[in-house]
Amino acid sequence: xxxxxxxxxxxxxxxxxxxxxxxxxxxxxxxxxxxxxxxxxxxxxxxxxxxxxxxxxxxxxxxxxxxxxxxxxxxxxxxxxxxxxxxxxxxxxxx
Amino acid sequence: xxxxxxxxxxxxxxxxxxxxxxxxxxxxxxxxxxxxxxxxxxxxxxxxxxxxxxxxxxxxxxxxxxxxxxxxxxxxxxxxxxxxxxxxxxxxxxxxxxxxxxxxxxxxxxxxxxxxxxxxxxxxxxxxxxxxxxxxxxxxxxxxxxxxxxxxxxxxxxxxxxxxx
Numbered sequence: 001x002x003x004x005x006x007x008x009x010x011x012x013x014x015x016x017x018x019x020x021x022x023x024x025x026x027x028x029x030x031x032x033x034x035x036x037x038x039x040x041x042x043x044x045x046x047x048x049x050x051x052x053x054x055x056x057x058x059x060x061x062x063x064x065x066x067x068x069x070x071x072x073x074x075x076x077x078x079x080x081x082x083x084x085x086x087x088x089x090x091x092x093x094x095x
Numbered sequence: 096x097x098x099x100x101x102x103x104x105x106x107x108x109x110x111x112x113x114x115x116x117x118x119x120x121x122x123x124x125x126x127x128x129x130x131x132x133x134x135x136x137x138x139x140x141x142x143x144x145x146x147x148x149x150x151x152x153x154x155x156x157x158x159x160x161x162x163x164x165x166x167x168x169x170x171x172x173x174x175x176x177x178x179x180x181x182x183x184x185x186x187x188x189x190x191x192x193x194x195x196x197x198x199x200x201x202x203x204x205x206x207x208x209x210x211x212x213x214x215x216x217x218x219x220x221x222x223x224x225x226x227x228x229x230x231x232x233x234x235x236x237x238x239x240x241x242x243x244x245x246x247x248x249x250x251x252x253x254x255x256x257x258x259x260x
Contacts, residue, residue: 002096003103005210008144011107013201015133017194018114024193025186030123030169034130037161038114041137044149052144053210 008049016042103143109136127165134158148222 015038022035113133117126134157141150229237 002100006205007103007107008140009201009205009210011110011140013198014111015114017197018111018118020197021190021194022118024190026118027186028123030165030172031118031126034117034126034165037130037157038117038133041134041157044153045137045140048141048144048146048149052146 005049005053009046012042012046012049015039015045099143102139106136106139106143109133110140123169124166127162127169130165131158131162134162148225 019035019038019042023032026032026035110133113129113136116129117133120126120129134153138150138153141153
């Protein structure tokens with residue numbers, strides 16, 4: 001069966017739910033960020049698929065603006081382990 | 096069945112399989128590696144959608160830059176203590192409920208209102224029209240994104256400095 005827009009959207013939704021499940025269920029902060037990246041990528045896939053099948057570039061350009069998402073570093077992540085980071089930085093500067 | 100159709104199913108299966116492995120693997124480094132695989136096969140899907148520029152950006156930015164940053168952060172943080180309990184018991188239930196609800200909403204809405212998309216799309220993802228669109232019609236959002244990146248950078252510097260002055 002030739003894949004149409006629905007197939008791409010289904011992949012996108014499944015990937016998004018995988019990311020959502022990771023954000024809710026995992027307890028490791030970094031893996032939560034990776035799941036966030038999965039969700040962003042799923043949204044990108046949906047936008048590109050819509051752009052291709054609706055025959056306009058608007059969706060695609062908007063997906064471009066969300067594509068290079070800034071690397072995940074929230075203050076809470078840094079605070080929760082600020083001690084190990086600080087000691088690591090001290091070590092880096094000493095050498 | 097033509098080759099692009101087979102490739103679609105291969106890449107879609109790879110995306111979902113590696114996405115599951117990102118969640119299931121115990122070691123964060125393994126998760127990051129599976130995230131690279133997910134992103135690479137997603138770039139394959141972008142190529143199948145004729146979005147060549149986006150596929151290249153996907154590989155360069157995600158598999159290159161973002162992954163290096165992830166690995167740096169994993170290296171800096173010590174994550175050994177968290178390896179044993181990787182999934183919250185409450186989170187498992189809540190996650191399954193929300194995932195089921197989302198999938199049900201999607202498939203029900205798809206069944207109720209078909210998309211009426213053409214079976215044979217004609218749009219070609221050339222880079223030049225995309226760039227023209229980005230720098231004319233979408234110039235303001237583009238610049239706002241750059242300001243957002245600047246704000247993020249300044250914020251990181253402020254947060255990582257413990258005592259100013």
